[in-house]
Amino acid sequence: MDKTMATPVRVEGLTVAYGQNPPILENLNFAIRTGEVFGILGGSGSGKSSVLRNLIGLVKPRAGQVFIFGQDMWAEEGRWLNVCRRRFGMMYQAGALFGSLNLLENVSMPLREFTDMSPAAVETAARMKLSLVGLAGFEYYLPVRISGGMQKRAAIARALALDPKLIFLDEPSAGLDPITSAGLDQLIRTLARNLGISFGVVTHELGSVMNIVDRAILLDKAAKGIVAEGRPADLAQMTWPPYVVAFFHRRPLEDEGKISEANNARQ
Template sequence: MSETGFPAPGSVPGFGGQANWRPNFAEPAIEVAGLSAGYGGEVVLRDVSFTVGRSEIFFIIGGSGCGKSTLLRNLVGLNVPMSGTVSFLGRPFSQADAASRRAMLKTFGMLFQSGALWSSLSLRENVALPLEEYTTLSRREINEIATLKLGQVGLAGFEDYFPAEISGGMKKRAGLARALALDPEIVFFDEPSAGLDPVTSRKLDELILQIRDNFGTTIVVVSHELASIFALADRVIMLDRTEQGIIATGTPHDLARNSPDPRVVEFLRRSDGHKRS
């Protein structure tokens, strides 16, 4: 284990690097078509369309208030889109009936900005809950999986701690362990670096990369952390508040160098990561 409590790459069971997946960004994992979203009749995003490839690390970026989190909430079904469709792995999600949606929900995990751990449950119970809901595993097996998942995110030994007893960074990692409990095909991250110190933030980035590299998981990250964007993103879309939609799509380095849109360049060039690259 490293000094920050995170496991060293490849040192944890389940992160052993038996990569039997092949990246195939051309095969869509998520398809969003003509999505409009907002709150109480007020439109925040209008006619947004994009596709996320399988095993792709896809960032949704943009300034504060541009609708990143709104888009994410509509993707995972926490909000109902005003119009448009969302499909996962070729199956329609936003207009699916309750049973189909529930079946699809177990194919993806989500890490909330605050971790959103259930405060009355221990870390082990937090990770175990999705397994209790969706599997017929025995209590002993569920506990073993929960211990493994917590170990994968560097929280071995903290299984019986409650969320109030651990730090913000640990909460995020525990939230990630919970999001990974059902070995999802798609994982969503809402501002994973928010509120973390730079070292912990970088380690979390490494963990995200490991998840994709080891399991071929499709990863969607909402963030405005430029260091993370340049370190992780295969592709980004940039949202803009006044345009109420996407103003740029591409790799972060490409956009930073070649985008004709000054808003995109200004956003991405405020990065030390870009200067170094």
């Protein structure tokens, strides 16, 4: 297996669209490398969550390809879709924990469904994953009984259940207080460093971006694509295009129409 095949995520010419509507993003090209925390950034409505839905196989791309560990997700009429899906974990914005199951059962479920591990080993693994995210002692709590930050941690534990080498996170810091958010950032960095997991993080929280993201792309709905790519510290130093400057310096855009024209002209 060559290096290209081992790349956790490779996106080539991805066009994101809903139904028969005009595309919201066109010709996206990027890759998430082994062990890095990769940010998919953009303002509200820029299409970053839509890109994520394409990456995790919930929506078929209008055009282009998504490779998960070298396998084209939609090749051979979706035959590889579930194979690819089993190779990554996913944390949804609100956690998406199963409300009728306690945390231990939430984390155990993928192990029971997809592995041949003994019940004792499944329980040990689930307790371990919960402990790794700082939820030891909460194994028998229902999701509704814990805070939003704890729900997100539990969702990461569930995403870790099958020991994937790739995890996608949708707005991990959204709605969390700074301390909880910093704790979650630290957890993501720890998991990436200690377990060599690659993360694809969709976010617009600049604090988290600067703390945890190794490399990022910035999406702009006006430009219908990626307007900047690189290390967050480098992106924050950019003086052009205006959208990148406005995003990283938390400034309002004075004239979105002119800026999008300028962006298009430069492309």
